[in-house]
Amino acid sequence: MTWKAGQAEIAELVKENELEQVPINDSNVKELINDSHMHLATARLAMESGDLKSSHLLAYDAFRKSVTALLAAQGLRPTSIGGHSAVDHAIRAQFPTREQFRAFGRLRRARNKYEYPGSESGGPSSDEVEDAIKEGEKAVDASRKILDSEVLSRWLP
Numbered sequence: 001m002t003w004k005a006g007q008a009e010i011a012e013l014v015k016e017n018e019l020e021q022v023p024i025n026d027s028n029v030k031e032l033i034n035d036s037h038m039h040l041a042t043a044r045l046a047m048e049s050g051d052l053k054s055s056h057l058l059a060y061d062a063f064r065k066s067v068t069a070l071l072a073a074q075g076l077r078p079t080s081i082g083g084h085s086a087v088d089h090a091i092r093a094q095f096p097t098r099e100q101f102r103a104f105g106r107l108r109r110a111r112n113k114y115e116y117p118g119s120e121s122g123g124p125s126s127d128e129v130e131d132a133i134k135e136g137e138k139a140v141d142a143s144r145k146i147l148d149s150e151v152l153s154r155w156l157p
Contacts, residue, residue, distance in 0.1 A: 006093030010076070013090055018082025024075045032069035033147065036062040036140045040133065047129050053114060056124040059132035060111045063104055066136075066143035067091045073147060084108050100142035103135040 013019040043058035068087055071077060078086040088105045095101050110132070114123045124132070 005096060006090070009093035010090060013082060013086055014076075016082075017079055018086035019071070019076050019090060020079050021075055022072075022077050024073065029069050029072045029147070032065045032072060033140070033144055036066040036069070036136075036143070039065065040136055040140060043129075043133050043136070047126070047133065052126060052129050053123045055129045056132045057111060057115070059129065059136040060107045062136040063107060063132075063139040066140040067101060067104065070094070070143055070146060095146075098142060100138040103131075104139070107132055107135060 010019065014021060039058045039062035043055045043062065046052075046055035046058060064084060064087060068078070071087065071090055076090070078084070078090075082089075085108070088108060091101050091104060110124060110128060
């Protein structure tokens with residue numbers, strides 16, 4: 001499975017070793033989508049308990065894993081060189097009209113502010129966490145629908 005949009009950008013990301021081609025593994029795609037759903041549920045619980053950092057991280061990871069599933073369904077995965085940034089570039093290239101994926105870069109930058117040593121940020125606010133969960137839900141739902149529509153419904157529950 002591949003999408004016509006973004007083919008040149010994907011080829012460049014592969015050439016630059018930011019993405020790599022791997023065998024398509026249906027179990028991996030399914031696991032990524034299932035993890036996304038679980039991360040969102042846990043993010044809500046963490047928010048309710050007041051653990052805003054964990055909640056934000058889980059919502060971001062739900063978003064990231066859901067769009068990584070779209071790459072995995074094509075036999076692509078980010079490398080350690082490309083990382084989460086490569087996922088962002090690939091998804092924006094392949095799905096430029098999908099507003100459900102536009103927040104990924106913003107959430108990634110917000111996460112980086114408090115996740116990496118030396119950060120001045122104390123962590124996300126409750127509004128930022130609510131936004132991350134909302135955006136994660138949109139991305140997970142959109143990814144699932146895309147995968148379902150591309151004949152992968154044979155193994156998605």
